[in-house]
Each structure stands twice: as C-alpha cells, then as structure tokens.
Amino acid sequence: MFLERFYPGEWIDSTYDIPWEDWYCRGFRGVIFDIDNTLVEHDAPANARACELFARLRGLGFATCLLSNNREPRVASFAEVVGGSAYIYKAGKPGIKNYKKAMRLMHTDKGTTLFVGDQLFTDVYGANRAGIYSILVKPINPREEIQIILKRYPEKLILHFYQKKILTER
Numbered sequence: 680m681f682l683e684r685f686y687p688g689e690w691i692d693s694t695y696d697i698p699w700e701d702w703y704c705r706g707f708r709g710v711i712f713d714i715d716n717t718l719v720e721h722d723a724p725a726n727a728r729a730c731e732l733f734a735r736l737r738g739l740g741f742a743t744c745l746l747s748n749n750r751e752p753r754v755a756s757f758a759e760v761v762g763g764s765a766y767i768y769k770a771g772k773p774g775i776k777n778y779k780k781a782m783r784l785m786h787t788d789k790g791t792t793l794f795v796g797d798q799l800f801t802d803v804y805g806a807n808r809a810g811i812y813s814i815l816v817k818p819i820n821p822r823e824e825i826q827i828i829l830k831r832y833p834e835k836l837i838l839h840f841y842q843k844k845i846l847t848e849r
Contacts, residue, residue, distance in 0.1 A: 687815035709742045709787030713796035716818040725760035733761040742785035773805030
C-alpha cells in the first residue's frame with residue numbers, strides 16, 4: 680500500500696517516554712534524533728530534560744546523532760549543550776544520504792539504529808527509506824510554522840490508516 684511507506688515502526692507520545700533500556704537490550708546501539716518538536720519546542724535551546732536524556736543514553740552505551748534540516752548554528756549549539764552529540768545540519772530529509780552518514784558517524788548500521796522524529800513526510804519517511812526503525816513522537820508544541828501545519832493535515836489521514844492497520848493486526 681502506498682501509505683505504508685510513511686508508517687512509523689511505532690508511534691508514542693514523547694521521546695521522553697521511550698523505554699531506552701529495552702531498546703538497548705534488543706541490540707540497538709545508535710539513535711538518530713530530529714530536534715524541533717521532538718526533543719524541545721521549535722527553535723528552543725537544549726534544556727535540562729534533553730541534557731539528562733543524552734546523558735542517560737550515553738550511560739547505557741548508545742551513540743547519538745542529531746539529524747536536522749536546520750542550519751549549522753542551531754544544530755551545532757544543540758549538540759554541544761547536550762554533551763557533544765554527533766550532528767548533521769541541512770540534512771535534506773527525507774533524502775537518505777545523511778541518515779546513512781549518521782550511522783557511519785555512530786558506527787552503527789540499519790539493524791542497530793533507531794530514528795526518533797515528529798514528522799511523517801521528512802523524519803519517518805526518510806528513516807524508512809534508509810531501512811532504519813522509526814519512532815514517531817507527538818509534537819511537543821502544537822504551535823508550528825505554516826509549512827509544517829499544512830503537512831499535519833495529510834499526516835492525520837495517514838495516521839488514521841496506520842492506527843486502523845495496527846488494530847487489525849492485534
């Protein structure tokens with residue numbers, strides 16, 4: 680089905696609700712993150728919660744990489760504040776080139792890498808195209824730029840069919 684290319688591996692409320700220890704036990708060793716509305720509100724700096732998450736992930740043994748379509752100053756400063764995560768700016772999501780580059784930076788592969796983001800058409804679609812398990816999270820803040828708001832309408836339709844598929848598989 681055409682829409683399935685946009686379906687996440689999982690859909691949960693928040694990045695901060697992901698059971699990281701479980702994923703580590705399942706053999707995952709790297710996490711690629713979107714930043715805006717995934718880790719913090721759009722254009723917000725890294726906060727204590729994000730810093731604690733990255734420290735926790737490092738403590739578990741995860742490598743991390745920020746993958747953002749934003750410019751370098753935004754992404755580099757966020758990476759520095761959370762403790763020195765690898766990062767890729769102007770990533771061109773949903774193109775797969777930089778998803779692959781992120782895995783190289785973390786020394787992981789498709790089978791050991793997770794992707795976490797809040798948008799289907801850039802984040803999840805790109806991860807799926809790259810063969811990476813994708814986790815969709817709900818946006819932290821519903822206030823967004825107009826181009827993102829316009830994408831949320833077709834996302835709602837796709838997520839309706841995604842939920843329907845999940846319910847029929849149970």
